[in-house]
Amino acid sequence: MRHRLGQLAALLGCLTVLVGCAQLPDSSAPQALGTLDRQPTSTDPLPPISGREPEALLQDFVQATADPANRHQAARQFLTPAAAVNWDDAASMTIVEKPDTLRESRTDDTATYVVRTRKIGELESDGSYRVLEGTLEDKVKLVKVDGEWRIDDLPTGVLVERTAFNKSYQRHSLYFSNQAGSVMVPDLRWISAPKDQLTQKLLGLITEGPQPAIGPAVKNLLSGPVTLRGPVTKASGDSDNVGVGAGGVLIDFSGASALDSRARELLAAQVVLTLSDAEIFGPYILLADGKPLDDRFAVNGYTRQDVEALSPAGVAHNSIGLHAVRDGSLVRVTDSGVVPAPGFFGSTHTLQSVGLSPDGQVVAAVADSGRPEPEPGRTLIIGTYDGTGFPVATGGMISRPSWTSDGTSAWAVVDGERVIRAVHDRNSGNVSVQDVDITELTAPATNPNSTLTPRLPITELRISPTGARAALIAGGKVYLAVVTPRPDGRYALTSPLPIAPDLSTPAVSLDWFTHNTEMDSIMIAREGTVDPIVRVPIDGSSLSSLTSQNLTPPLRVVAASSDRQYVADARDVMELTSSAEGGERYWRVVPGLGSNAVPVLPG
Secondary structure, eight states: OHHHHHHHHHHHHTSOOOOOOOOOOSSSSOEEOOOOOSOSSOSSOOOOOTTOOHHHHHHHHHHHTTOOHHHHHHHHTTBOHHHHHHOOTTSOEEEESSOEEEEEEEOSSEEEEEEEEEEEEEEOTTSOEEEOOSEEEEEEEEEEETTEEEEEEOOSSEEEEHHHHHHHOEEEEEEEEETTSSSEEEEEEEEOOOHHHHHHHHHHHHHHOSOTTTGGGEEOSSSTTOEEOSOOBOTTSOOTTTTSSSSOEEEEEETGGGSOHHHHHHHHHHHHHHHHHTTOOOOEEEEETTEESSGGGTTTOBOGGGTGGGSHHHHHOOOSOOEEEETTEEEEEETTEEEEOSSHHHHOSOEEEEEEOTTSSEEEEEEEOOOOTTSOOEEEEEEETTSOEEEEEEESOBOOOEEOTTSSEEEEEETTTEEEEEEEOTTTOOEEEEEOBOHHHHSOOSSTTOSSSOOSOEEEEEEOTTSSEEEEEETTEEEEEEEEEOTTSOEEEEEEEESOTTOSSOEEEEEEEEETTTEEEEEEEESSSSSOEEEEETTOOOOEEOOOTTOOSSOOEEEEOSSOEEEEOSSSEEEEEEOTTSOSEEEEEOTTOOTTOEEEOBO
16 A cells, blocks of 8 residues: 555656734823734744833733744743643633723732723634624733743633734635535634644544534534545645645545545535635645545546535526516516516516525515405415416515525515425425424523624525525624524524624625635625625624725615625615726616616525
């Protein structure tokens, strides 16, 4: 076996490789701690500056905590010997706003300070990010050791200022297959590691598995009997600087020879998408117990293009173009103009909102029932695109329907508190309606004032292109939940997490924005005129504004795909585009729709 691997390394070596600090004043007034301006994971951290005053030493310590190397060795230098031994840096990592310090007391040899700040998030031991809220106040005591100030008593865990965190850690996406084996599901992690250690770190995290919350919705091919076999090297077999620059990656999986062909495809997609997203360039030479994982890629290895069809962006690609609901009818936007859709949905004038299956063959529409009060005023109708439709549910209000990526079911919220899925059997045309368990979404909040727990009513719900998550607006706030299959064939929405708690105005509409360069994120339209369109990653770790140039609030509906984004504002349906030079982005009118139209994309 060793001889055969040596021959393979020699062959691969012949291949053409593809590449692809201000000091704090001595006063009792609160002062802002400085932000980091240095790179993480230093191999030889600088010692504390001699003669540093306690305020400045505390600031330097906060800078040093952003380097996690060797159990925060850089930061431990600022502690007394006893505190350095006892400090539990692994207890937690809290990301905070720029902290303030208030001197409580000071003598010639001792000093006590109160650190106050606002919590933003926390980083779990597996690198996953969680949104937090509230304030934090801790005491830190310093003493003199051999004439130098050192921290002698501090809380467990690590505080990292947000700017420092973003400089030291990088967000990466691990990939796991959805339960159907049809698409990869991103699992975001934050990692601080040198580039030559990143490949091994990412593969190790895949081996450890997905985050517990998303676990029921995915499966991991690199688990159980399938493990990493031997060291990960460059394609040539060189073990130095793997993942740095050109050279590719060679990975051997023990136990993978027992996998069937589909499982091998999913394993390859997991690894290639994870590494390529992290800019660890191919070719990716993947082996199963010393032999090629797939004979088709035995010589040249895998590229990202070989697995792109299983990526979220590949599945989310819009292949049927833009539609809209205009004057209560479904219309299709073509290069030559706007035309009615064929069949019932293009001829009725009662539609309020529409969801199109990813292939465009099936329609889920919310229509005005025409019934007088107190009868339900809305009806959910399911039917074929060019045929007829029939009612499957009623309610006073029904949210915009959202289809799963396989086109088997459309989800909607009835009267803000009942989530249903209309399951469509394409062979028979029959539709069955199932209630979705939302117990975890509606569980009483431990803190009644918290924005971290969803509050009814649910006004919007969108299933992700992977089918593993749902984004929703509840009480004007945005949350992410896991789509969890039950043994009886039904589903539940579990593990709700806030992903944009700092929005200053209520969210009114949202949709999934999936792109190779953006990972999975949510596009949100909200009330108001200041930054009415924002985007947030699925872990809620940041919030970025999209241009509002040419938009006229209030915004009504947002619709997004991997390559197109639309908003219905007060005047028209607007499409996000770039200038002719490919520079500044702006919104432009989609001709022929008007102020009462809303955009419709598949999904």
